[in-house]
Amino acid sequence: MTQDESRAGTGRQTREAAAERAAIAVRPGEFNHGPSGVREKVFEMKGVEVLYGGVSAVKDITMDVHRNDVTALIGPSGCGKSTLIRCLNRMNDLIPSAEVRGELLYHGEDLYGSTVDPVQVRKLIGMVFQKPNPFPKSIYDNVAFGPRILGEKDDLDATVEGALRGAALWEEVKDRLEDNAFGLSGGQQQRLCIARCIAVQPDTILMDEPCSALDPISTGKIEDLMIELKEQFSIVIVTHNMQQAARVSDRTAFLMVELDADEDNRWGRLVEYDETEKIFTNPSDSRTEDYVSGKVG
Amino acid sequence: MTGPGAAAPRNRLATAGARATTQAMLRNQPRGDVIRNTAFAGLLLLAILIALAGLLALLIQAFAKGSSALSLDLFTNPPSTAFPEKAGFRPAIIGSLELIAGVILFVIPVGIGAALYLEEYADKTRWWNRLIEVNIQNLAAVPSIIYGILGLAFIVRGPFDLGFILAAGSLTLALLVLPMVIIAAREAIRAVPDSIRQGSLALGATKWQTIRRQVLPASVPGIATGVILAVSRALGETAPLLLVGATVFVTFDPTPFSPDGYSAMPVQIFNYAVRPQEEFQALAAAGIIVMLIVLLAMNSFAIWLRNRYEQRW
Numbered sequence: 001m002t003q004d005e006s007r008a009g010t011g012r013q014t015r016e017a018a019a020e021r022a023a024i025a026v027r028p029g030e031f032n033h034g035p036s037g038v039r040e041k042v043f044e045m046k047g048v049e050v051l052y053g054g055v056s057a058v059k060d061i062t063m064d065v066h067r068n069d070v071t072a073l074i075g076p077s078g079c080g081k082s083t084l085i086r087c088l089n090r091m092n093d094l095i096p097s098a099e100v101r102g103e104l105l106y107h108g109e110d111l112y113g114s115t116v117d118p119v120q121v122r123k124l125i126g127m128v129f130q131k132p133n134p135f136p137k138s139i140y141d142n143v144a145f146g147p148r149i150l151g152e153k154d155d156l157d158a159t160v161e162g163a164l165r166g167a168a169l170w171e172e173v174k175d176r177l178e179d180n181a182f183g184l185s186g187g188q189q190q191r192l193c194i195a196r197c198i199a200v201q202p203d204t205i206l207m208d209e210p211c212s213a214l215d216p217i218s219t220g221k222i223e224d225l226m227i228e229l230k231e232q233f234s235i236v237i238v239t240h241n242m243q244q245a246a247r248v249s250d251r252t253a254f255l256m257v258e259l260d261a262d263e264d265n266r267w268g269r270l271v272e273y274d275e276t277e278k279i280f281t282n283p284s285d286s287r288t289e290d291y292v293s294g295k296v297g
Numbered sequence: 298m299t300g301p302g303a304a305a306p307r308n309r310l311a312t313a314g315a316r317a318t319t320q321a322m323l324r325n326q327p328r329g330d331v332i333r334n335t336a337f338a339g340l341l342l343l344a345i346l347i348a349l350a351g352l353l354a355l356l357i358q359a360f361a362k363g364s365s366a367l368s369l370d371l372f373t374n375p376p377s378t379a380f381p382e383k384a385g386f387r388p389a390i391i392g393s394l395e396l397i398a399g400v401i402l403f404v405i406p407v408g409i410g411a412a413l414y415l416e417e418y419a420d421k422t423r424w425w426n427r428l429i430e431v432n433i434q435n436l437a438a439v440p441s442i443i444y445g446i447l448g449l450a451f452i453v454r455g456p457f458d459l460g461f462i463l464a465a466g467s468l469t470l471a472l473l474v475l476p477m478v479i480i481a482a483r484e485a486i487r488a489v490p491d492s493i494r495q496g497s498l499a500l501g502a503t504k505w506q507t508i509r510r511q512v513l514p515a516s517v518p519g520i521a522t523g524v525i526l527a528v529s530r531a532l533g534e535t536a537p538l539l540l541v542g543a544t545v546f547v548t549f550d551p552t553p554f555s556p557d558g559y560s561a562m563p564v565q566i567f568n569y570a571v572r573p574q575e576e577f578q579a580l581a582a583a584g585i586i587v588m589l590i591v592l593l594a595m596n597s598f599a600i601w602l603r604n605r606y607e608q609r610w
Contacts, residue, residue, distance in 0.1 A: 091499060096420065123501030133492035136515055136608050146500040149510070193496070200500055 040067040041107075042204055042234045043088060048102035050083050050092065057083045058268035061102070063253055070226055070235045072249035072276065074242055076291070079255040080268025081238040082130075085206050088236060089125035090118040107203075123150070126197035130209040132189035134181035134196075139164075139173050142181045142192055146200035159199055166232075167195035168225050187218025194225065198233070205229065207237040211244065223248050242292055245276065252279040254288045359589065363582025371583055375548040376565060381576030386584055389565035392463065392543070392551045393532060396561055399467025399553065400474065400531045405524060407471075408478030409513075412520075415479070416486040417508055437476035444473040445537030453541050461542025463551050463559040469541050470534060474527035481523020485516035490610050518606035525599040529592050535563040562588050 043065040050058050058080025065071045073081040083092070090111065092098040104111045111121060135142050143160045152159065160177070164170040169191045173184070181192055190210060197205055207226075211219040226235055226248045239245050245252050253273040259266050272279060272288045283289045290296045374385030411433075419426040448469030452459055459465040489512050497507040544558035545568040551559035562584065570581035 089499065091495065094495070094498065096422075119498075119501055119503050122499055127499035129492060129495065129499075131492060133490075133496040135493060135496065135511060145497070145510070146502075149500070149502045149506050196496075196500065 041065065041105075042067050043236075044103070044105040044108075046103040046105075048084070048087070048100065048104050050080070050087055051099045051101070052095065053097040054099075055265065056267040058255070061270050063270060063273045065234065065236055066251070067234050068230050068232075069250040070230050070237060070248050072245035072252045073236070073238045073255060074240075074245050074252060074291075075255035075268065075271075076257060076296075077240075078266065078268070079257050081255055082208050083268070084255070085208055085236055085238050086127075088204075088206055089127055090121050091127060093118050123200060124202055125204045125206060126200065126202035128190070128193050128197055128205065128207040128210045131213050132186055132193055134184070134189050134192050137181065138178045139181050139184070139192060140177040143195050143199045146196060150200060163195040163199035164192075166198050166229070167191045168221065168228075169195055185218070187214050187221060190214060190218065190222060191225065194222070194229075198229070202233065204234045204236065207235065209238050209240060212240060219244070242280075246280050249276045252276040254279060254283075254285075254291060256287060256291070355585075356589070359582045359585045361582075363579055363584075363586050366576070366579040366583035367586060371580075371587060376546060376560075376568070377548070378546070381574060381580060384569075384577075384580055386562065386565055386587065388547045388550055389560045389562045389584075390587075392547070392559045393562045395463055395551065395553055395559075396467050396470060396538075397528050397532055399464060400471045400528055401524065403468065403471035404475055404478045404527060408475055408524070408527075409482050409520060411475075411479045412482035412486055413508060413513075416483050417504070417512070433476050433479055437480060440536075441473055441534055442536045442540070444469055445540030447472065448537055448541040460556050461544075461558065462554050462556055464553045466538050466541045466543055466559065466561075467553070469537050470531040473534065473537060474531050477527040477530065478520075478523055481526070482516070482520045485519025485523065486512060488519060488608075488610075489515045515608055518602055518608070522599045522603045525595055525602070529595045529599075532595075533563055533588065533592060535561075535567060538564055 041064045043063075045061050045063050048058075048061040049056055061084060073085060075081055086092045087098075087100050087104065088106075088111075092100065100112055106121075106125070110116070135145060137145070140160055143163050144156050147156060147159050161170060161174075164173060169188060172188060173179075173192075181189065184192060190213075194205075194210075211222055214222070223244060226237070229235060230250075237245075237249065251274065254271045255268045256271045257266050258269045272283055272285045274284070278284075279288060280292050283292065287296075370383070371385045372390060373387055374383055375387050376389070377384040415426070415430065415433075419429070421427065448465060451457060452465045452468050453461055457465075457468075459468075493511050493515065494507055497511045498504070502510070538561055542558065543561050543564045545560065545564055547558055547560040549557070551557075566581050566584040566588070569577045569584065572578070
């Protein structure tokens with residue numbers, strides 16, 4: 001079997017396993033690329049509110065995230081973008097005082113239902129963090145960690161290679177897989193984290209400001225990667241960089257900080273959510289226009 | 298821009314003047330500052346010398362007195378009251394080794410377990426968890442003789458009723474150093490950044506998988522260092538052992554559960570040191586050298602381990 005064939009094989013297994021675990025039977029090419037009204041939804045949020053210790057951090061979020069889209073969340077600091085993205089794979093559960101209200105559906109299933117196991121959620125919905133956080137292990141072990149905890153023993157080499165190729169890192173590291181991951185550059189470390197994430201064959205990848213610690217060249221590589229990855233995964237990205245949102249995303253949500261009457265409390269609120277092109281060229285809300293044109297924020 | 302004619306010499310003059318002023322300012326160090334700095338550095342050096350002088354005096358004293366008695370016989374011969382030239386430390390060395398083996402067996406699982414609970418599971422907003430924390434800090438400062446009394450009352454007699462056996466001494470020493478191990482292990486676990494835990498959890502690992510495969514491996518060097526330092530403390534402890542039955546004079550090789558009694562290095566040294574004969578004094582000094590070498594070796598190994606495997610984040 002040639003390398004290309006084996007890669008194609010792994011790719012097919014990848015998609016099948018992901019589809020199976022998400023309990024959806026969609027094959028590549030079958031899903032609908034038509035107008036947004038009929039597209040398959042990954043996340044459906046209705047009136048989602050996140051509270052820390054009883055105080056709202058973000059409220060009233062109603063939006064749908066579509067399959068195989070890159071969906072960007074933009075907005076000024078403190079508007080709750082990171083809070084929101086972290087409740088999409090239940091990472092907020094790690095903060096004891098955090099509480100999520102409202103309806104948050106994932107492929108039609110209530111993500112915060114009483115029978116839902118957050119560990120299983122995170123297997124399906126991967127996450128890439130702001131600061132690259134490779135494990136203090138070899139490059140190989142970093143990527144193999146996820147498959148190993150899922151009990152995969154055979155074909156680990158193929159899985160690791162597939163994931164590293166998927167993250168456009170294989171050519172750079174194939175000769176030093178046993179080296180410690182801390183020896184990689186920041187941009188390589190972040191691509192390693194992406195490889196680590198796709199090695200467990202998730203259905204959706206969340207990226208929380210994945211390029212904010214990287215130089216422009218590494219950023220460019222990761223942006224190219226996102227566009228490639230959305231063929232296979234749905235991606236939600238938080239970014240401070242509006243050009244980045246404009247370059248990579250299909251749809252963009254703009255969030256803003258809102259204050260109550262006596263300015264004691266502040267929380268984030270969704271201002272506008274639409275096709276990225278429309279948000280950046282012809283937004284319907286004047287606040288969006290002010291923000292994307294650089295007048296405020 | 299001005300031409301090279303009239304303005305240039307004046308510019309050169311101004312530059313030279315500015316440079317002279319700067320030089321004068323930079324080189325003008327007040328004499329008082331120099332004296333104060335030197336005096337302060339001298340005081341600090343003195344503090345270090347005082348600390349080292351104690352160790353140095355002990356080493357010189359021990360070598361001067363004990364070098365005549367230093368031989369391999371120390372390790373192979375049992376003690377003797379009649380023939381100091383033949384007396385050795387064999388039962389005491391074996392007793393000490395068995396004692397610290399028991400300490401290690403007890404302290405590693407219990408110490409790491411307690412540290413993991415406090416760092417990874419305990420909700421620090423609850424008062425009882427804070428109470429436990431404060432108590433562990435306090436326990437580390439409790440005098441060792443108190444642990445001896447505890448061991449006597451609860452392990453040798455009382456609920457456990459093990460009798461005066463080596464295992465009871467081992468348990469007592471383990472309780473004594475357990476707070477040290479917990480504190481060292483907690484620090485090592487806390488040094489693992491949260492981003493590692495989050496990265497692991499975000500891949501669908503369970504909390505236990507995250508602890509077992511990420512947090513523990515990353516904190517092993519720190520924990521090992523703490524365990525070694527704690528064990529060297531246990532190795533040198535005498536007071537609690539006297540209370541829990543480390544008989545001072547044993548001529549046979551002790552076993553962990555035998556009721557015939559046992560001895561340990563520091564106890565045996567004490568036993569030799571209180572005898573009036575010159576030869577026994579030399580034996581005691583030789584025993585001190587042996588113990589110091591073992592302790593220094595263990596501590597050096599702990600430092601090497603820390604420097605070699607410590608993870609820098």
